[in-house]
Amino acid sequence: MYTRQFLEQLFRTLYTIRVFETQCIKLYRQGLIIGYFHPYLGEEAIATGVCAALREDDYIVSTHRGHGHCIARGGELKKMAAEVLGRQDGYCRGRGGSMHIADVTKGNIGANGIVGGGIPIGVGAALGISVRGGDQVVAIFFSDGAANNGVFPESLNLAAIWDLPVIFVLENNQYAVSSPIEEMSRIPDLYKRAEGYGVPAGAVDGNDVLAVYEKTKEAVETCRTGKGPVLVEAKTYRHGGHHVNDPGLYMPQDRLEHYKARDPVKLGRKYLLEQGKCSAEEILAVERDIEREMEEAIEFARNSPQPSVREFLEEVGKS
Amino acid sequence: MSTTTVPAMEKTQRQIMYREALNEALREEMLRDDTVFLLGGGIGRRGGSYKVTVNLLDEFGPRRVIDAPISEASFTGTGVGAAITGMRPVVEILFVDFTSLIIDQIVNQAAKYRFMSGGKGRVPMVLRTQGGSGNGLAAQHSQSLEAWFYHVPGLKLVMPATPYDAKGLLKSAVRDDDPVIFIEHKLLYMEKGPVPAGEYAIDLGVGDVKRPGSDVTIVAWSGMVGRALSAAEKLAAQGIDAEVIDPRTLVPLDKQLILDSVRKTEHLVIVQEAVRRGGVASDIASIVQQEAFDYLDAPIEIVAGRNTPIPFNVQLEKAAVPQEPEIVAAVKKCLYVK
Numbered sequence: 001m002y003t004r005q006f007l008e009q010l011f012r013t014l015y016t017i018r019v020f021e022t023q024c025i026k027l028y029r030q031g032l033i034i035g036y037f038h039p040y041l042g043e044e045a046i047a048t049g050v051c052a053a054l055r056e057d058d059y060i061v062s063t064h065r066g067h068g069h070c071i072a073r074g075g076e077l078k079k080m081a082a083e084v085l086g087r088q089d090g091y092c093r094g095r096g097g098s099m100h101i102a103d104v105t106k107g108n109i110g111a112n113g114i115v116g117g118g119i120p121i122g123v124g125a126a127l128g129i130s131v132r133g134g135d136q137v138v139a140i141f142f143s144d145g146a147a148n149n150g151v152f153p154e155s156l157n158l159a160a161i162w163d164l165p166v167i168f169v170l171e172n173n174q175y176a177v178s179s180p181i182e183e184m185s186r187i188p189d190l191y192k193r194a195e196g197y198g199v200p201a202g203a204v205d206g207n208d209v210l211a212v213y214e215k216t217k218e219a220v221e222t223c224r225t226g227k228g229p230v231l232v233e234a235k236t237y238r239h240g241g242h243h244v245n246d247p248g249l250y251m252p253q254d255r256l257e258h259y260k261a262r263d264p265v266k267l268g269r270k271y272l273l274e275q276g277k278c279s280a281e282e283i284l285a286v287e288r289d290i291e292r293e294m295e296e297a298i299e300f301a302r303n304s305p306q307p308s309v310r311e312f313l314e315e316v317g318k319s
Numbered sequence: 320m321s322t323t324t325v326p327a328m329e330k331t332q333r334q335i336m337y338r339e340a341l342n343e344a345l346r347e348e349m350l351r352d353d354t355v356f357l358l359g360g361g362i363g364r365r366g367g368s369y370k371v372t373v374n375l376l377d378e379f380g381p382r383r384v385i386d387a388p389i390s391e392a393s394f395t396g397t398g399v400g401a402a403i404t405g406m407r408p409v410v411e412i413l414f415v416d417f418t419s420l421i422i423d424q425i426v427n428q429a430a431k432y433r434f435m436s437g438g439k440g441r442v443p444m445v446l447r448t449q450g451g452s453g454n455g456l457a458a459q460h461s462q463s464l465e466a467w468f469y470h471v472p473g474l475k476l477v478m479p480a481t482p483y484d485a486k487g488l489l490k491s492a493v494r495d496d497d498p499v500i501f502i503e504h505k506l507l508y509m510e511k512g513p514v515p516a517g518e519y520a521i522d523l524g525v526g527d528v529k530r531p532g533s534d535v536t537i538v539a540w541s542g543m544v545g546r547a548l549s550a551a552e553k554l555a556a557q558g559i560d561a562e563v564i565d566p567r568t569l570v571p572l573d574k575q576l577i578l579d580s581v582r583k584t585e586h587l588v589i590v591q592e593a594v595r596r597g598g599v600a601s602d603i604a605s606i607v608q609q610e611a612f613d614y615l616d617a618p619i620e621i622v623a624g625r626n627t628p629i630p631f632n633v634q635l636e637k638a639a640v641p642q643e644p645e646i647v648a649a650v651k652k653c654l655y656v657k
Contacts, residue, residue: 059404092437100435109403110436114427120393121428124400124408131356131382131406154393161388315438 002210006052007268007276008286010209013048014268015287017068019294020077024067024084027298028244033084037098040068042207042239045264046171047072049212050139050232053220059107059138061122063171064099066111069141073108075101077297087304094307115176116142116149119168123155126164126228137165137223139216145176147190153197156231160197165223167216168194168231171206177242178250191233199231206234207264210271236264333516338508340482341371341447344489345409347518349379352407355493356383358398359411359447360391368413369449369508391420395446399429399498402444407493415450415464415502422467429498430473445492449503451542451592452640456505458628461636463541463593468500469569469602475499475523476570480544482512484567487521495523504542526573528580532562535586535650538577538603540565543590543641550646561650569599577603578611585616586653592640595623620649 021039028037040047043065051060051072062069070080075091083090084098091101102110109125112118122140129136146152147170159166170190174181181188194201200222204215212234219230237259241248272278335343349355356379357372363386366373376384387394391412398410412418418425425446432440452461468476475497479485485503492499529544530551539547544565551561562580566573581587587607589600604619622641630636651657 061400090437092435092439095437096435102432102436102440104403104436104440109400110432110440112428114423117396117423117428120396120424121400121403123393124397124402125404126400127358127385127397128401128404128406131401132354133382151393151396154388154390155396157388158390158393158397162385 002275004276004278007272008278010048010052010213011268011272011283012286012290013052013072014044014209014265016077016290017044017047017071018265019290020067020071020080023294023298024081025244027085032302034086035097036064037084037244038065038242039240039244040065042259042264043171043173043236044068045209045212045268046169046206046234046236047141048268049209050141050167050169050216052213053216054137054139057107058136059109059122059125061109061118061125061138061140062111063118063141063143063146064111064113064115065143066099066101070101070103070108070111074106075103075108077293078300081297081301082304085301085304086306087301088307089300089304116146116151118142119146119151119155120158123159123164123166126159126166127162130162130164135165135224137167137220137228139167139169141169141171143176144170144172144174144181144184144190147193148176148184153193156194156197156199156229159229160199163226164229165226166229167219167223168229170231170233171236172233173236173238175238175242175251178246189233191231194231199229201231201233203233203235206236207259207262207267209264209268333514334511335482335514336508337482337485337503337510337512338369338371340486340514341489341503342373342375344486344493345372346375346378348490348493349375349383354405355407355409356385357409357411358385358387358394360387360389360413362386362411367411369505371508372411391417392424395421396424396428398444398446399424399432399442402442402498403432403440407443409445409447409493412446412448414460415448416459416462418448418464418467425468425474425498425500426471430471433497434473441496442498443496445489445499445501447501447503449505451504451506452629452636453506453542455631455633455636457631461629463591463624465502465569466593466598469599473498474570475568477501477523477568478541479503479567480507480541480565482510482514484521484527486514487519488523488567490520491523494520499523502541506542521567523568524571524573526564526566526576528562528576529565530561530563532560532584534560534584535562535588535654536577536580536584537561537563537588537590537646537650538566539563539590540567540569541592543592546641546643547590547646550643550650553643553647554650559650559654559656572603574606577607581607581611582614585614587615588620588622588646588649588653590622590641590646591624593624594626595621596626598623617653617655620653622646622649
């Protein structure tokens with residue numbers, strides 16, 4: 001049903017995200033990365049599945065937990081690593097950092113340090129498409145936490161009344177920072193909220209890359225034919241706390257084990273083995289390949305110069 | 320000095336209202352550039368609370384003149400997203416008081432996107448709104464909140480006082496690649512003034528001498544320009560020749576025009592409708608004392624709104640913001656004239 005090439009591509013993305021986050025956490029522990037760093041570990045299948053269903057000229061809007069979205073959208077590891085290290089060759093020349101990587105040329109409108117802040121921005125990208133009369137779509141990644149911010153229902157309604165080509169990708173990792181979803185919402189199935197706005201919606205296993213891909217593909221078709229918006233709630237679980245310095249002690253161990261047993265990267269590997277007829281050795285080679293690429297990215301980032309303070313002050317002086 | 324195209328104004332006697340001038344600017348920019356579109360509450364069928372967008376829905380259709388629900392934060396953010404992806408939206412917020420609802424999208428998103436993306440991203444969006452007191456609209460519909468936006472790096476801030484300036488500055492604002500906060504004044508919409516029929520635009524960051532004079536400089540913007548000019552006429556009758564300077568855009572600020580005037584008159588009075596505390600007038604005073612201290616013959620006077628919410632009662636409302644007699648008195652104090 002799926003080609004080996006396609007399954008390998010999905011696995012490559014899943015594994016690249018995993019390696020990027022794991023290696024960056026090591027760099028964080030070494031003091032090479034500072035500030036906030038929100039790993040996407042455990043949620044890799046969502047960005048991977050969603051972005052695989054998009055066209056090159058479509059847009060995505062990302063979140064503070066955004067490295068996975070950026071990688072799945074074709075982000076360059078070297079520029080990403082350099083940015084999280086705050087260096088001159090990073091995506092934002094060291095001015096943005098982990099929470100603000102954007103690459104509009106690749107259709108990545110950007111990550112966001114404000115929970116929910118990107119939702120109306122994504123609707124705006126879709127409104128622009130509607131004014132121009134194109135058939136691009138916009139995938140807006142946001143979380144269960146953001147779903148309780150006022151801009152979510154507002155933006156859902158705007159997209160609905162203007163029939164905009166938006167796929168609201170609700171990444172329900174079940175924690176708003178440290179607050180569990182059952183305590184933050186009477187109805188933990190957040191997709192049910194969309195019905196009241198006239199927006200078709202459904203839930204999907206957010207750890208299963210193929211399930212996410214299929215659901216998104218359907219949503220993309222709906223949006224391309226002018227029948228958007230659509231909401232997809234992807235259920236998942238973080239593999240750790242809110243950010244690197246949060247041990248996540250509030251996360252029940254049995255629940256964590258349950259989701260780790262359904263690790264999205266392991267599932268993707270299984271698909272490649274069983275459906276893609278790829279041998280274990282071949283998969284290992286793919287993994288080594290990605291690990292090497294990440295090593296090179298880190299090397300590039302470490303050797304990238306610090307941004308020039310003089311240049312910064314000159315730029316600021318002009319404005 | 321001012322680069323206002325005076326010759327163009329002399330050619331025409333056409334007088335139109337401030338709101339008509341704004342309407343013309345929007346219409347002309349929409350005709351010139353397909354990526355320009357309008358978004359806001361009641362701007363389409365109703366034509367806007369102050370009739371700035373009348374007839375534009377008929378001419379450009381509902382795709383480019385979009386009536387939005389009362390979801391200010393989200394439709395403003397929608398403007399930000401459209402701007403990032405190649406459009407030039409003009410978003411309208413009915414009252415500057417309601418910008419409290421859109422602060423995240425303006426301050427954390429629009430203002431910072433270009434910077435955070437390492438200089439690659441652009442947010443060519445105009446946020447049109449109106450402020451000021453004088454219509455008995457009470458505390459939540461009468462504020463002067465320009466200092467909020469003046470304070471935030473990454474935004475431009477325009478506050479036109481005349482129909483001519485309103486049209487020329489709005490056209491430049493639409494063409495600008497950065498987010499521009501464009502604050503109109505509710506008492507000015509029906510004011511008439513000369514506006515040439517032909518194409519013109521006024522560069523952001525270029526102030527204007529509204530009345531040349533030699534004894535004292537009065538800096539005022541938006542609704543206070545007219546009040547400063549009538550105070551200047553009163554003063555002229557008493558033998559005091561005031562120069563009235565309108566910076567027109569507070570960011571970027573035409574510092575040079577103000578400094579040149581102060582170096583000539585050696586006296587400065589700044590008039591702002593906004594409350595005194597933490598206001599733009601204080602910042603202008605700080606710039607002038609630092610850069611032209613040796614030229615000043617007297618302390619800088621600031622005439623500003625009282626530190627109070629705007630009251631409803633018409634007498635109290637007047638007492639809360641600068642009126643002509645207070646401007647006259649401040650000038651005399653500055654000149655040590657009884």
